[in-house]
Amino acid sequence: MSEPRAQPRRDRRPPKAASGDASLRELIENAPDGVFIADLEGRYVDVNAAGCRIFGHPRERIIGRTIMDFIPPEDVARLFAIREGLLRGGDNVAEWTIRREDGTLTPVEVSDTILSDGRWVGFVRDIGRRQELEQDVLRGAEQLRAERNFVDAILDTAATLILVLDREARLVRFNKACETVTGLSQTELIGSTRWFDLIPAEELDGVERATARLRGGESFVEHVNHWRHRDGSLRLIRWRNTLIKDAQGEVSFLIGTGIDITDQVRAEDESRLHLEEASRLQRLQTANELATMLAHQLNQPLAAIATYAGAGQQLLAHAAPDLPKVAATLERISEQALRAGAVIRHLRAFVGRGRAEPGPMDLNAVVQEACGLLAPQARSSGVSLALDLAASLPPVRGVDVYVEQVLLNLLTNAIEAMQGDAGGGGTVLVTTGEIEGKALVTVRDSGPGIDAATAARLFEPFFTRKAHGLGVGLPICRSLIEAQGGRLWPEVHAPGAILHFTLPFTS
Amino acid sequence: MTPTVFVVDDDEALRSALVQLLESAGFAVASYADGLAFLEDCVDDRPGCVLLDVAMPGLSGLEVQEALRGRGLRAPIVFLTGHGDIPMAVRAVQAGAVDFLEKPVTGAALLERVRRALAIDQEQRSERALRQEITARHRRLSAREREVMRLVASGSSSKEIARVLGISVRTVEAHRVHVMHKMGASNLAELVSLAGRCDPG
Numbered sequence: 193m194s195e196p197r198a199q200p201r202r203d204r205r206p207p208k209a210a211s212g213d214a215s216l217r218e219l220i221e222n223a224p225d226g227v228f229i230a231d232l233e234g235r236y237v238d239v240n241a242a243g244c245r246i247f248g249h250p251r252e253r254i255i256g257r258t259i260m261d262f263i264p265p266e267d268v269a270r271l272f273a274i275r276e277g278l279l280r281g282g283d284n285v286a287e288w289t290i291r292r293e294d295g296t297l298t299p300v301e302v303s304d305t306i307l308s309d310g311r312w313v314g315f316v317r318d319i320g321r322r323q324e325l326e327q328d329v330l331r332g333a334e335q336l337r338a339e340r341n342f343v344d345a346i347l348d349t350a351a352t353l354i355l356v357l358d359r360e361a362r363l364v365r366f367n368k369a370c371e372t373v374t375g376l377s378q379t380e381l382i383g384s385t386r387w388f389d390l391i392p393a394e395e396l397d398g399v400e401r402a403t404a405r406l407r408g409g410e411s412f413v414e415h416v417n418h419w420r421h422r423d424g425s426l427r428l429i430r431w432r433n434t435l436i437k438d439a440q441g442e443v444s445f446l447i448g449t450g451i452d453i454t455d456q457v458r459a460e461d462e463s464r465l466h467l468e469e470a471s472r473l474q475r476l477q478t479a480n481e482l483a484t485m486l487a488h489q490l491n492q493p494l495a496a497i498a499t500y501a502g503a504g505q506q507l508l509a510h511a512a513p514d515l516p517k518v519a520a521t522l523e524r525i526s527e528q529a530l531r532a533g534a535v536i537r538h539l540r541a542f543v544g545r546g547r548a549e550p551g552p553m554d555l556n557a558v559v560q561e562a563c564g565l566l567a568p569q570a571r572s573s574g575v576s577l578a579l580d581l582a583a584s585l586p587p588v589r590g591v592d593v594y595v596e597q598v599l600l601n602l603l604t605n606a607i608e609a610m611q612g613d614a615g616g617g618g619t620v621l622v623t624t625g626e627i628e629g630k631a632l633v634t635v636r637d638s639g640p641g642i643d644a645a646t647a648a649r650l651f652e653p654f655f656t657r658k659a660h661g662l663g664v665g666l667p668i669c670r671s672l673i674e675a676q677g678g679r680l681w682p683e684v685h686a687p688g689a690i691l692h693f694t695l696p697f698t699s
Numbered sequence: 700m701t702p703t704v705f706v707v708d709d710d711e712a713l714r715s716a717l718v719q720l721l722e723s724a725g726f727a728v729a730s731y732a733d734g735l736a737f738l739e740d741c742v743d744d745r746p747g748c749v750l751l752d753v754a755m756p757g758l759s760g761l762e763v764q765e766a767l768r769g770r771g772l773r774a775p776i777v778f779l780t781g782h783g784d785i786p787m788a789v790r791a792v793q794a795g796a797v798d799f800l801e802k803p804v805t806g807a808a809l810l811e812r813v814r815r816a817l818a819i820d821q822e823q824r825s826e827r828a829l830r831q832e833i834t835a836r837h838r839r840l841s842a843r844e845r846e847v848m849r850l851v852a853s854g855s856s857s858k859e860i861a862r863v864l865g866i867s868v869r870t871v872e873a874h875r876v877h878v879m880h881k882m883g884a885s886n887l888a889e890l891v892s893l894a895g896r897c898d899p900g
Contacts, residue, residue: 527712
């Protein structure tokens with residue numbers, strides 16, 4: 193408590209020493225609190241070093257003056273009232289404001305008593321520091337409250353679900369978003385583990401596993417589960433959870449932040465179904481166009497079979513049938529039957545209904561199959577189909593039926609683009625390769641090409657350059673490729689249209 | 700001259716099957732992979748018939764038919780069609796094709812149609828020869844005889860003819876005898892028939 197500058201004063205004797213033993217005198221002189229002795233008029237007769245320090249006046253400026261010289265005028269009445277009380281016996285503790293020599297005011301707590309010999313003794317303690325501390329505490333509490341309000345406002349404004357649990361999984365915080373999703377209020381659940389009832393029974397294991405991973409040391413864990421609304425409906429929530437630990441490393445809270453993805457997942461489901469449906473419709477449409485072509489393709493081997501059979505009958509009708517020739521004819525028949533079977537297989541693979549699941553696929557094989565399917569059409573249009581396939585292409589991940597559909601679309605477009613030319617003819621070149629870590633397929637024709645204006649409109653629904661055609665092909669193609677994690681884009685190039693698409697590798 | 704069956708089909712398997720069938724049935728066959736090759740080869744009026752695929756790259760069956768007719772070649776055409784090409788086949792028949800066969804077709808049916816087409820060709824050829832003969836005889840008649848023949852063929856009696864031409868019935872009768880003789884007709888019905896087959900001019 194003692195200050196260095198008070199040190200020299202300690203040795204200095206007060207001008208008017210009180211009677212009594214020297215050690216007591218020294219004790220008073222060195223007391224941390226101020227000790228004032230006044231007469232019944234309030235005139236100071238003695239003061240210790242601490243008193244001088246608190247009052248901010250040297251001893252000689254205190255002794256001989258009265259208490260009224262140091263307190264504000266408005267406190268004088270109170271002083272007299274207290275003095276009355278003291279004269280009747282007892283003591284008083286009160287707070288006063290002292291005007292120091294430099295004019296500043298300092299708060300003090302004074303414990304007064306009037307001794308039987310008529311000395312008025314006051315023990316004075318500087319409470320400025322204490323008041324400051326008190327105010328600090330008040331300010332701190334205020335700040336804390338403001339911060340809590342601020343945090344509350346943030347938690348309750350956030351669209352994110354925020355859930356805070358203590359180490360026993362009891363609910364500590366359940367923000368507005370949580371209340372909205374469940375139809376329950378924080379007050380109904382706070383302090384209990386009843387919030388578990390929100391989770392459908394069959395998903396509890398998953399939630400437990402996620403929590404166990406957190407306790408196992410992962411810094412955050414993501415999982416998805418449903419919460420049941422008070423009205424019984426289910427909402428799908430994607431959670432990202434973390435633990436807060438105290439200084440000792442013990443878990444103090446679990447914080448979960450969740451996003452209600454019900455609508456998003458539903459919209460994704462719907463758009464995927466929509467795409468599947470659009471793709472199926474387009475496949476049917478394409479299949480219709482193919483059907484005519486395939487009927488012709490199928491008729492050729494069937495006609496050949498019937499004709500060879502007729503030739504065989506002719507051979508056998510001879511008196512001495514040429515049996516090796518008959519055998520050769522039967523061989524022809526079997527070849528043509530296989531040829532017809534291949535045509536049917538192509539068609540069935542193409543219109544095969546059912547959820548097309550993505551899987552590893554040999555892109556080169558799919559390209560070859562699509563080209564095989566369109567080879568007769570290309571030939572009858574006088575178009576030559578050329579392939580330049582990458583020698584070792586890793587398997588790609590996708591739905592082969594979709595990829596074949598996209599290829600058929602691009603190839604048909606290419607073949608038809610060149611039919612517009614006088615005289616027909618032309619070449620379609622299909623290449624496979626690799627770009628930016630993905631498999632790349634490029635279809636280029638020797639038709640008029642694609643200018644910038646056309647490229648910009650190419651994917652608009654119902655945009656078509658064909659005399660007939662629905663123009664639904666390319667937008668669906670692009671959606672199909674994007675749904676498989678790839679990209680489809682035209683190259684502005686003339687003459688000769690160039691379209692590329694990519695697909696991810698399986699790894 | 701033995702008739703030839705001309706086979707025009709772009710499908711190699713079907714083409715060789717047709718060739719084998721026809722040859723084993725004893726026909727002379729010439730086959731072509733497309734219409735142009737056929738037209739290049741077929742410049743003279745050889746007896747025979749044509750088995751023609753409707754849908755082919757390059758010249759279609761109908762275009763080949765048109766080109767043949769443009770050259771005055773009248774070989775009967777049997778079209779082979781896929782089952783989607785019926786309207787095209789109908790147009791082909793309207794344009795004078797003798798028949799069309801929808802693929803696939805049995806060997807027997809095909810041979811039967813080919814025989815019929817060849818018979819038609821045969822018939823058409825003898826008919827053409829006959830017309831040439833009749834026309835030649837007709838040219839040998841005098842102007843008055845041709846006039847008498849025209850009126851007789853249109854059903855006029857000798858009396859009516861005499862009045863129209865301003866000659867005696869007896870003279871008309873004499874012309875009629877000459878006409879019958881020169882044209883090689885043994886009765887009135889035959890003469891009427893011959894008059895219908897005279898090429899004009």
